[in-house]
Amino acid sequence: MKNSSFPINAHDEDRLGFSSFAKRVAQGILNYEQQEAFVISIEGKWGSGKTSLVNLIENEIQEEVEVMRFNPWLVADLHQVVKLFFDELITVLSRTSFDVKWNEQIKKDIKTLVSVIAPENVSVSTGMLSATWKLKPKSSPSKTQSLEAIKKSINGYLQGLKRKIVIIIDDIDRLTDKETEFIFRLVKGIADFDNVIYLLLYDKEIVARSLETFKKESGEKYLEKIVQYPLCVPKPHNVTLHGVLHEKLDAILARVKEDRRKVFFDKYKWEHVIRDIVPKYILTMRDVYLLEGTLSFEYPIIAQDVNFTDFFLLSLLKIKNNRLYSEIRDDFSQCVVSPSWNLLDKDKIKKEFETMTQRHLVFGNVLNLLFPMLDSSEFAYGQGFSNKDHGDKYLADPYYFENYFAFSVSDDKLSYGEFRETEKLFQGDDFEVFKQAFLHLYEAKKGAFFIEMANKITLIHSKKEEQKNTFYNAIKMHEYFRVKNKDSTIETPLDSLFLHFSKKMLSNMNNEEFMVAFFTDNVKSATPLWVKMDIFVIMEGYEEEAKQRVHQYLKEKLALLDFWAFLKEEEIFRSVLVNREEFQEKLDQIKEEFKKLIFKDKETFFAIVKGGMYKESISNSKEFCKLMIDLKEIETYIESLDEDLLTEEENELLQLWKGQPKQRPHERKRFFK
Template sequence: MFDADRPITLCEQDRLNRSLFAKYLARCLLDHHDLDSLVVGLTGGPGSGKTSLINMMLEEIDVAASNLDEIEQPIILNFSAWSYSGQGQLIYNFFRRLSSTLKPLANFPQGARIIYLLELYVSFFTQKPVPQAYRMQRSFWEKLFFRNRESAYAWESGRDLTLVKAELNELLRQQKHKIIIIIDNISRLYPDEIKQIFQIVKSIGDYKNTIYVLSFDKNQVIQAIDLLDGSGGKALVEKVVQLPFEVPPILSEDLENIFADRLRAVLDMVPEGTWNLDYWASIYYSSLKYFFKNCRDITRYVNTLNFSYPRLRDVVNPMDFFALTAIEVFLPKLYFGIRDNKDLFTDLLDQVYRLDEDQIKKDRLRLEEILSREHDFPHDQIITLLEQLFPRLRRIYEPQLTFYHSDALARKLRRLCSPDLFDAYFRLSMQSGALPENEFKTILGLAKNAQAFDQALTRLNQDDRIIKLLTRLDSRVIASIPLEETQAIIIALFDNGDLFPQGRTGPLILSTAMRIHRIIHNVLQRYKDTETRFTVLQTAIAKAEKSIYIIVHELNEQSREHQEESDRFIPLDYRDLTTDQLLSLKKFTVSRIQNWANTERLIDHPKLLSLLYAWQAWSNDHSCRDYVQRTIKNDKGLVIFLAAGLHEAITEAAEKYEKNPAWESQLKHIADFVDPVELVNRAKAIFEDAYFEKLTEREQLALLIFLDLMKVPTTKLIPQTTV
């Protein structure tokens, strides 16, 4: 599924037409008859294919060597300097590898002497003794009469260093083997290690009959040496490398062919009928193709796509997702900027406020800040790509041009620019559903208009981000909002509160309703007198059409300030409202509850029981009981009423699958409105009727628990089935 970032190893895998050069280079190395050390340099940028070129060269050397006598076959040392980086022993490890490569060779005359001289010579630089395994084997008489004459260090041999190297070179000159030493990935080393490699090649290891093939990024090596010495990096590279070859960047045509081949497996996963070639061509050739500079870039991209697309293919537009993945891989800061600024890249709030010149200017500043996070890619090409993915940006960068964009069509095609689909594209992102500071400020700015702020909250609720907004509002930020704009916040919260997720509750966690109460309380405290607070709440209650429970909850919390037995009781001067004002709001809320009842919406409210209790407690008549009596006259109303009264018992039964004697106390919730005995026969009849099978699980549990608590014997006929 995923491709490792590995170079090719065989000429038959070559897709860049470089195998011919690799073969020619291999033959040239074997045909090189000059006994002096030769240094070949393969230079090029990251991912240009230097290692692949070396592998194809080695393949050709192996083929050619098979036709040579064993005495003439080349000796290959592929030294991975990067494996020893950071150990402070690069020179030591290089010669360990060279000695271990030469030691096992059978057709290597004077091999033991060569290895010993090699180790003796290097010990002068490494300050380490010649390993016991590489020392010359002494005769019995030498061991007997010259017990202390074994040379473990160069200076112990009593010989001049120049003479040691001269003897070593003479022995190597007599060999018919060529020693070819490959050192790849030099650019990845630390600056001091890079310089050591060139020191080995030029002075310590420039032996007869040796050929070095060095692979590195020339610019990086020059910069590393200049960092150490101040200058001279370019001169050193040119002095050491006698035969330089610049590995050219991969041609765009070749990259496109490789890209198409590597992408084929992902394309096979695209749902039928969703791929639009014209749209893809427009995205790819105008901007996306410039992301891919080498095969390594393609590997990174395809691996990321292979990970994420199979999991999201049924909910995203494939062309948009492929383009967004490229941004994620190559421009991660821009990717996070898009993810965290949904309102800027989609028309999330365009139905809320008009995109006038002032707003365009603000949005452009936000876009420029996000674009400034990336410096490695031309901004004009980024903007070209973004305008195709997010048509809204055309209004910001090219307001003089006319173009067609349909929200409905974008939603149908699952486009990234659709606010309803936007979050799905970032579902696998480590952080999703965030509410960035810029978007938060934009939403607060909409409080100038109550309707606009209400619509913004509706959008956030659809995006599952409303709790994040409430969390941000439940802070000192309330104090920074202009006072004249705070009423719009209360109106929107009262109108939408019932639609928000209830949230978890616990000793350390606030429910959504309690969070809203804290926000409203903080807003009310900014008004200096209770009369203004009363007017603000009364207006918000009057305008609330979509919610009713959140109003009841708020007034219940306000009541706790007035109850002496409450832990939140406070003196009159510190309360949000006076007792008369609170009573007036409760009576007004009763009229709103009655309106819900008259429009047959109350029966379907998930907080029916709480609303009935508020209605009954805050009214001076029997209107609530009359409503319950009317509701339970039909079977549906009866079942819903029982489910509301036994809500806690039903929830516990559904979770634990066992009865609890404490459930009996919940019959009080029913008895507070109607005598439970009056409901027994009706409940039993519904249970024993075939209608019972059509009820939801919670409704069935309501009947079962009620009949069990009332100790009613029942008979349930199970319909027979035929095979």
């Protein structure tokens, strides 16, 4: 497959409309009838298509002229340049018809001419002529023969040619200053032979600056003395150039999608890219090809864990300003802000970002699109906090930043592929299989990331038949982690994250019949009462009448629990206390029962104190009792107790009541045997 960054060679490969221009230039060359050497320049920036254009010109003229391609950039030094130039010239001459035969005189003329230019060994070899000379340093023409006479002799042979010679010299703008000056001296002062037309390819700005190193005058004025017919590479229409770019980008994205990988793409930001970025920075086919090469190789590797729009912008910086690209890559801290950081941190980063933008002002609009939260200029747009979720995978998201440079996801992060595999189980009807898969992520510290991504992906894209499974799997995981971690000294948010996911999924379903059935049908759902209470208090999106039906059902179920059952059911106890506004009736009922029981006898008193110990949402029994009664009444009762008649366990409970240090989870088990 042809590399699209290579110059084109045929008209059917022409995407930029060079063909008609090439034909007109070719016709001008063929119409040139003068015998004197003629110098044409094809000028354009690197990547503007100079070589492609001259290839098209060559196609048009090669049947009627002899073409010699010469690239001095490929030669090691000036001595080799001279050797190669005349070697290739003789090769061309050997293919051309003469009115006179080759003889020893042309060997002598070439020997003498080359000895003036390159004081070293010179070899020329063709099928017709082979010669090697050992030249003396700083040799010069004989006293009896001037340089002009030598050239006149050579021209005598060249005037007998039936076909002109077109010498194409490419990549002049890649040479050193000394080499550049020598090439123009060679063209205009040494090898300006009759019947020769030169086509010189270069970036005029670079070459003019290089020539000024040796010339006292302006480099451009010097070029005007040498080049008789300057031509500029036609600037392709933006529509054409950008059409090629979009075609190549579409092909890259299509290959990613064919592999069944998701493409994350910010359409709103892309509108800014098309309007403000592409016209300013994508100016030549070289730009298009470099971007295509970078994106086609790097993007598919990490496609599912970056945003394509940001990856495009970063790749643009990589080929246009690698120093800025490296600065972003190597100093994450000067351009990425986390919402959790304090104002001082954010202000510091904003100042560092402004300093970086000033250093690279030309690319300020690219930086402000990549890091919009740090921007205060006209290029900002309403992205908001980039790292608020896992739905966009922006460069400015601290979680995804490194992916853009490592082209991989580190072991402590959740890749999109891992997420999709687990999500399929999340949407399935086998909870145990999903639980094991999720616990595997949990052990790898990726559990919270999964839920965050599910909030942005699964909630939005789940099909109706998958929603119920996902809902039930989420509430079962909420129950699992709530029970699993109730005695843990390390707080985990996973139970809460799953709870809120359940609430959102229930709202998204917008199915009143299912909602009511879930809360009221214990057989099918097998969901504990406290889980239903947790979901109910945060439920949204349903009519008030339906919510009232559910609320009434939950209150009726609570009413069946007497004081001791309520005290024993820790999770229900917690839910009522936390959500007392919704379940105030039950709390009032418990208070009445509490007041009747608390002072019934010593055994009942200590049973209640022990039952209220280490409940979630309260720190100790004193706080629990404070919710039920005036503590002065309990203090009075405690003073009436004879500590000598109390058991060891009862005395320990009193110590805790009086403010002694709490026991650790493993120590409190003795109270709940």
